[in-house]
Amino acid sequence: MRVWAHAGQEAERSTLESQVRRINEADLPFGVELTFIPERSYNAQVQAAALAGDLPDVLEFDGPYLSNYVWQGHLRPLGSLLSQETRQELIPSIVDQGTIGGKLYGVGTFDSGLGIYARKSLLTVAGVRIPNGPDDAWSSEEFKGALERLAKDDSDGAVLDLKLNYPPEWFTYAFSPLIQSAGADLIERPGYERSGGILDSPRSVGALKQFQSWLQKGYVDPNIDDAAFTQSRVALSWAGHWEFQRYHEAFDNDLIILPLPDLGHGSRTGQGSWVWGVTRNNPSNAAAAGFLEYLLLPEEILAMTAANGAVPATYSAIEGSMRYREGGPLNLFARQLTEGFAFPRPQTPAYPVITSAFNQAVQEIRNGKDVRTALSDAAAVIDQDIADNKGYPMPDEH
Amino acid sequence: MKRVLGGISLLLVSLIYLAPVLFMFIGSLKPDADVLVQAGSWRALWPDTASLENYRNVIARVPFGRYLFNSLFITVAIVAGGLLVNSLAGYAFSRLQFRGRNLLFAVVLALMIIPLEAIAVPLFYQVTLFGWRDTYIVQIIPFIANAFSIYLFYTYFLGLPKELEESARIDGAGVLHTFFLIIAPNALPAFASVAILTFLTQWGAFLWPLMVTSGDAVRPLPLAIATFHSLPPLQWGDIFAFGVMMVAPVILVFIVFQRWFVRGVVATGIKG
Amino acid sequence: MATGTCSKRSLPTGLLLSAPALLGLLLFVAVPFTLAFLLSFTNLRLGSPLPLEWVGWEQYRRIFSDPAFLRAIANNSLFALFVVPLQTTAALVLALLLNRALGAVKLFRTLFFLPVVFPLSLVAIVWMLILAPGPNGMMNAAMESLSLGAWESRDFLRDPDWALPAIMLTSIWQGVGFQMVILLAGLQAIPRELYESAAIDGAGRGRQFLHITLPQLRNTLIFVMLVTTMLAFRLFDQVQIMTQGGPLRATTTVMFEAVQAAFTRQQVAKGAAMTVALFGIVLIITWIQRRITREDREIA
Numbered sequence: 005m006r007v008w009a010h011a012g013q014e015a016e017r018s019t020l021e022s023q024v025r026r027i028n029e030a031d032l033p034f035g036v037e038l039t040f041i042p043e044r045s046y047n048a049q050v051q052a053a054a055l056a057g058d059l060p061d062v063l064e065f066d067g068p069y070l071s072n073y074v075w076q077g078h079l080r081p082l083g084s085l086l087s088q089e090t091r092q093e094l095i096p097s098i099v100d101q102g103t104i105g106g107k108l109y110g111v112g113t114f115d116s117g118l119g120i121y122a123r124k125s126l127l128t129v130a131g132v133r134i135p136n137g138p139d140d141a142w143s144s145e146e147f148k149g150a151l152e153r154l155a156k157d158d159s160d161g162a163v164l165d166l167k168l169n170y171p172p173e174w175f176t177y178a179f180s181p182l183i184q185s186a187g188a189d190l191i192e193r194p195g196y197e198r199s200g201g202i203l204d205s206p207r208s209v210g211a212l213k214q215f216q217s218w219l220q221k222g223y224v225d226p227n228i229d230d231a232a233f234t235q236s237r238v239a240l241s242w243a244g245h246w247e248f249q250r251y252h253e254a255f256d257n258d259l260i261i262l263p264l265p266d267l268g269h270g271s272r273t274g275q276g277s278w279v280w281g282v283t284r285n286n287p288s289n290a291a292a293a294g295f296l297e298y299l300l301l302p303e304e305i306l307a308m309t310a311a312n313g314a315v316p317a318t319y320s321a322i323e324g325s326m327r328y329r330e331g332g333p334l335n336l337f338a339r340q341l342t343e344g345f346a347f348p349r350p351q352t353p354a355y356p357v358i359t360s361a362f363n364q365a366v367q368e369i370r371n372g373k374d375v376r377t378a379l380s381d382a383a384a385v386i387d388q389d390i391a392d393n394k395g396y397p398m399p400d401e402h
Numbered sequence: 403m404k405r406v407l408g409g410i411s412l413l414l415v416s417l418i419y420l421a422p423v424l425f426m427f428i429g430s431l432k433p434d435a436d437v438l439v440q441a442g443s444w445r446a447l448w449p450d451t452a453s454l455e456n457y458r459n460v461i462a463r464v465p466f467g468r469y470l471f472n473s474l475f476i477t478v479a480i481v482a483g484g485l486l487v488n489s490l491a492g493y494a495f496s497r498l499q500f501r502g503r504n505l506l507f508a509v510v511l512a513l514m515i516i517p518l519e520a521i522a523v524p525l526f527y528q529v530t531l532f533g534w535r536d537t538y539i540v541q542i543i544p545f546i547a548n549a550f551s552i553y554l555f556y557t558y559f560l561g562l563p564k565e566l567e568e569s570a571r572i573d574g575a576g577v578l579h580t581f582f583l584i585i586a587p588n589a590l591p592a593f594a595s596v597a598i599l600t601f602l603t604q605w606g607a608f609l610w611p612l613m614v615t616s617g618d619a620v621r622p623l624p625l626a627i628a629t630f631h632s633l634p635p636l637q638w639g640d641i642f643a644f645g646v647m648m649v650a651p652v653i654l655v656f657i658v659f660q661r662w663f664v665r666g667v668v669a670t671g672i673k674g
Numbered sequence: 675m676a677t678g679t680c681s682k683r684s685l686p687t688g689l690l691l692s693a694p695a696l697l698g699l700l701l702f703v704a705v706p707f708t709l710a711f712l713l714s715f716t717n718l719r720l721g722s723p724l725p726l727e728w729v730g731w732e733q734y735r736r737i738f739s740d741p742a743f744l745r746a747i748a749n750n751s752l753f754a755l756f757v758v759p760l761q762t763t764a765a766l767v768l769a770l771l772l773n774r775a776l777g778a779v780k781l782f783r784t785l786f787f788l789p790v791v792f793p794l795s796l797v798a799i800v801w802m803l804i805l806a807p808g809p810n811g812m813m814n815a816a817m818e819s820l821s822l823g824a825w826e827s828r829d830f831l832r833d834p835d836w837a838l839p840a841i842m843l844t845s846i847w848q849g850v851g852f853q854m855v856i857l858l859a860g861l862q863a864i865p866r867e868l869y870e871s872a873a874i875d876g877a878g879r880g881r882q883f884l885h886i887t888l889p890q891l892r893n894t895l896i897f898v899m900l901v902t903t904m905l906a907f908r909l910f911d912q913v914q915i916m917t918q919g920g921p922l923r924a925t926t927t928v929m930f931e932a933v934q935a936a937f938t939r940q941q942v943a944k945g946a947a948m949t950v951a952l953f954g955i956v957l958i959i960t961w962i963q964r965r966i967t968r969e970d971r972e973i974a
Contacts, residue, residue: 011618014463041616042629048937049616051720052530076721169636172918226807226829229438230636357939371834371921389939392717393724409778412771416785422847423788425812426800438806442815491695500688506696513703515960519908519929520953523936523945524709525702547698577687606793608911609929613937624793628915631799638803645796652791660784664855 005291006060008050010278011040013246015311023307027298034291047356054078061286062295066173067101067276068349068359070110075353075396079281081107085293090300093318097275097341101348105398110279111296113305114314117245117337118178118274120262123255126239130154134260138336138345141263141271144214151223154239162225164218165232165241168370175363176349178242179215181264181272184347186211190362191386196352197395199386203362204379211267212366212375219370244274245313245337252333261336263345275346277314315341353396357389421447430456430642437638456643463640464630465618466647473622476541477604483546484600485593491547492555493581497567507556514549518610526613536616545604551596558592559585594662605652623648707953714947720940733947743948745923746931747955753842753927754906758899761846765853765898766891772854773861783858787851794848798915801844805830831917834924841912841925849905853898860894861887893967900963907955928952 009020017040024038039060041049047069053059059078073079086108091099094111102110127134130153135141142150154163167174180190188208191199202208218224225232233241234254241247242264251259263271280299282292298304305321308314315328315337322328328338340346350358361382368378390396424447429437431452440446460466494500495507518525525544534540566588570580586593611625621629627644714734717727737743772782789797804812807829814827830840868886877885888895910929913919919926919934928948936945 040618042618048613049536051940052526052535052614054721055527055530056533056535058533058535072721075723077723078721226832228806229638231435360934360938367920368922371832373922389941393719393722408771408774412778412782415768415771416782419847420785420788421812422797422800422804423792425804429803438803438810442808442810442812446812487694487698491692494688494691498688498691500686503688506692509704510696510699513699515956516703516707516953517904517908517956519910519932520949520956521703521706521710523932523942523949524713525706526936527942528706528709543698544702547695547702549699549703552695577691581691602790605791606795606911608793608795608914609933612914613933624795624911627793627799628795631915641799645800648796649792653788656787656791657784660780664783664787664859 005034005036005062005286005288005295007036007038007062007064007295008041008060009038009064010043010046010066012043012278013312016308019308019311023299023304027295032291032294034288034294036295050078057285059283059285061283061288062292063281063283064278065110065281067110067112067279068351068355070102070279070281071104071351072353072355073281074104074109075398078283079109080284080286081109082111082282082296083107085282085289086111086296086300090297093300093320095315095317095319095322095338095342096344097346097348098279098317101276101351102279104351110281111300111317112277112279113299113317114277114309114312115275115317115341116177116277117315117334117340118181118243118264119336119340120264121233121241121243121247121251122260122262123239123258124260125258126154126157127260130157130239135262138263138271138273138340138343141266144265144267147265148214148217150240151218151221155221155223158239160237161222162232162237163239164223165225165227165238165243166218167227167230167241167243168224169227169230172363173359175366176359177274177276178244179212179366180349180362181274181346182215182267183208183211184272185264185269186267187269189347190358191350191352191354193347193350196350196354197390199358199383199390200380201383203383203386204376207268208379209376212369212379214267215366216369216372216375220372245315245334248313248327248334259333261334263336263340271340271345273340273346274349275341276348352390353393354386354390358386361385426642426645429639430646432456432639434637434639437642456637456639457647459637459640460630460643460647464626464644466626466644468618469621469623469626470647470651472538472620473605473624476538476607476622477601479538479542480545480604481597481600483542484548484551485597487546488548488551488596489555489586489589489593490581491552493559493585495552496556496559497585498577510549510552514553522609522613529614535614536620538620540614541607541611541620541622548600551600554596554599555589555592558589558595562588598662710946710949710953713943714950716943718943718946720936720942722940729943733944734951737944737947737951742923742926743928743931746926746928747951749838749923749925750907750909750927750955752838753845753909754903756839757842757846757849757906758902760842761850761853761902762895762899764846765850765857766895768850768854769857769861770887772858779858783855786854789848790851792848794911795915797844797848798912801840801847802831802916805840805844807832832921834922837917837921837924841909841916844912844916845909849902853902856898857891857894860891864890896963896966900959903959904956907952907959928955 007024011017021038024036028035046066050059050063050065050073054076065073091108095115097115098112099108101112102108124134130150132150132153133142133146151163155161167178183189186207188205188211189202192202225238232238233251241251264273265271280296286292300318302318302321302324305316305318306324309316309321309325316322316325322338326332327334329335349355365378365382369375428447428449431449431454433451433455436451495503529535529540529544562585566584567580570584575583606624607622608624608628611622615621615625627641627648630644631641715728715730717729768786772779806812807814807827809815809818809827811827813830814825817825818827828836830836864887868890869882872882872886908929909927910933913925913927913930917925919930929952932945932948932952935941935948
């Protein structure tokens with residue numbers, strides 16, 4: 005059985021390699037042949053392989069592409085493959101992300117966490133309130149005040165790291181929660197038929213105007229060396245779970261993690277990560293099921309999340325994780341995902357166009373373009389694409 | 403006096419001009435944290451804390467030897483294949499008579515102006531359908547036949563004296579024999595020119611491998627360094643070490659074969 | 675060149691010898707180009723289950739009303755407009771300096787040619803750090819000491835006014851050595867006697883340059899400038915690595931837009947239309963080249 009996975013960080017890769025080795029040594033009726041594909045061109049690779057009729061049996065892919073692959077008919081529903089017990093263990097964000105039209109097509113062994121990393125000592129000195137959980141986030145006024153006060157104590161006034169050095173997808177992942185928190189979204193849900201009037205609604209414009217003002221006031225470090233936080237140039241870093249290890253090594257117990265600011269409709273966060281799916285090329289359901297069930301065993305999930313630091317995908321694995329269980333330093337990320345603070349990125353085949361249009365708009369806003377114009381342009385591009393594809397009718401054969 | 407001044411100013415200009423190269427070489431010997439911090443001062447060009455740590459890191463983090471082999475193999479295959487195939491075609495068009503020759507040559511000239519970029523998208527579709535994705539073949543075969551190389555050979559062969567072949571023909575030598583033993587040895591500058599231009603173009607190939615390769619197995623250096631650069635954590639010392647390892651072999655080749663490099667480049671310029 | 679001696683026998687030989695090259699060109703240039711042309715009239719989307727439709731000129735209508743694509747063409751043109759004269763002038767100045775350096779010619783030629791063997795992707799990465807924002811950036815620091823502190827440090831690659839010039843500088847740095855070597859050879863091919871007799875006639879350095887050097891170098895200069903112009907319209911690597919077309923599309927190019935459309939957004943037909951447009955531009959440049967060189971022949 006052929007399996008494709010993304011070439012993530014080294015620890016992640018070697019964990020998966022040893023999992024596969026254990027499966028192959030376990031005298032099961034199937035063997036697994038694992039290939040790593042670089043992240044940057046992953047989707048293009050999948051498309052090319054599909055074009056050549058050369059997809060593997062089991063495919064890992066980035067969550068937001070799920071609906072695209074379902075629409076293209078590459079994936080099988082996992083329905084009968086996973087046992088009832090396994091499915092019940094999955095946390096809500098994993099189920100949401102993997103479900104299209106009521107059917108589960110993809111399942112991840114971990115999910116991502118997004119928040120604001122901060123130094124407790126700096127916040128205390130500046131007299132900034134420390135929020136107590138996802139439902140206790142800073143309001144937008146408080147966040148602005150915090151930036152102002154922190155900037156006063158800072159040599160260059162840049163106190164916030166937004167990971168501006170990251171690749172394009174980051175901007176959709178990290179900043180769409182901002183407009184969702186203001187009560188807007190990238191596109192209308194759940195029909196996914198229209199972006200105009202939503203992405204460029206006054207709420208959305210207001211949210212990104214705040215974002216723009218942080219940049220214009222000089223609060224944001226460009227972070228070109230990816231060391232703004234670790235070198236103490238900034239007090240706050242808007243970042244994902246993957247930074248915990250590095251930040252923790254730098255600041256130990258002074259490091260705290262806070263929810264993203266609440267712009268009026270509750271704090272929102274990003275979610276979604278790499279998930280597994282079974283392609284239509286796969287002749288043996290039993291092998292694919294065996295593989296996925298194995299990866300979803302609590303101890304295997306924990307092995308993986310110990311390697312990549314991500315949020316475990318099942319309740320029992322979260323319980324078993326020192327970091328994510330209640331009282332653990334990363335419990336906030338687990339709570340955000342299990343208590344409904346995260347929406348999946350739009351589950352429509354239009355996603356590649358949505359994310360490209362949105363991050364283009366964010367880049368423009370970052371560079372000072374009028375927020376309303378930038379968002380209207382993005383919405384128009386998205387709506388055009390939906391119209392071109394006749395609304396992306398989902399195949400109903402499944 | 404004037405000459406000395408000219409020499410000094412030239413030396414100064416070349417120092418400034420080569421600052422980026424020095425920056426890379428020296429940065430590759432420094433701890434990651436120092437590279438960026440010192441970039442704004444003269445210390446960036448002074449190896450105060452030299453070590454080979456970054457080089458060890460690169461070797462540990464990525465299969466550098468693999469990339470190097472890939473790049474060399476692909477480039478050498480294209481250069482060798484291209485020299486053979488295009489010189490034969492250039493020879494046929496310049497020295498042999500056959501029906502349709504002028505028409506065919508006109509087509510070749512027309513194809514010369516189509517840049518790879520203009521056909522990259524459908525070519526990608528095409529090779530994917532051939533099942534060539536992520537192989538050496540897909541990075542080699544499409545680039546062997548080259549209209550511009552044919553044209554360079556054509557103009558060079560045209561300038562060779564007729565007597566060369568006539569004497570060969572009197573000896574009763576066949577066409578291939580004549581070409582390889584008589585014509586080719588008299589056209590070494592043309593071969594050098596094509597070889598070097600092809601080498602420089604293919605050695606730096608980025609767009610095409612970006613589109614058609616996925617794994618480390620067949621990925622060439624220019625793409626590998628771009629991927630390396632985007633792989634967190636960002637470590638400039640390592641990136642520079644990667645860069646040095648990547649250009650050092652070519653610089654050596656260039657210094658050794660400098661005469662031919664220059665001659666090749668010159669032949670292109672004059673002929674074009 | 676028809677000698678008539680080899681009519682029948684070499685009919686298959688000539689074809690045979692050129693066949694491998696012709697086959698390669700057919701399969702990997704002619705066919706994909708035809709395909710690009712055909713695809714640009716359809717709605718092809720990578721992997722779409724929707725049926726392929728003929729949409730006529732729709733893709734072209736769209737790209738030519740797409741501000742991003744128009745900006746891309748403008749950027750490529752700006753790039754050519756600045757880089758071609760600047761790079762050629764710099765190369766010429768270097769070549770003139772080197773031409774008089776006598777013994778040291780080889781050393782300096784080696785030094786200035788060095789960046790040419792650097793792949794563009796590596797050049798782009800090294801220059802990203804040189805152009806880094808803040809006083810830590812090498813370019814910022816250099817400008818500051820040159821201006822005696824009057825320079826206000828900036829983030830070149832994220833500043834809409836500076837990003838394209840920064841990429842231009844990077845490209846000139848990498849490309850100038852190649853041009854210089856060609857021009858140097860052109861200079862060395864000019865017969866000494868021309869200068870000697872001019873000197874006897876009392877012509878100064880400036881007049882010698884205008885009346886001997888430039889006219890003698892004309893063809894070489896035209897060649898060098900046209901190659902650079904073509905490359906300017908194919909600009910991609912530096913943009914992909916350094917700026918991703920940003921900020922505010924200040925550095926987007928035709929090829930960058932085409933790759934974005936075809937691969938990131940999977941709109942293959944749109945990407946194909948853009949590359950066909952690129953071909954049109956290259957065609958026009960080539961046509962101009964033919965015109966200039968033809969005039970040249972008439973003059974000569």
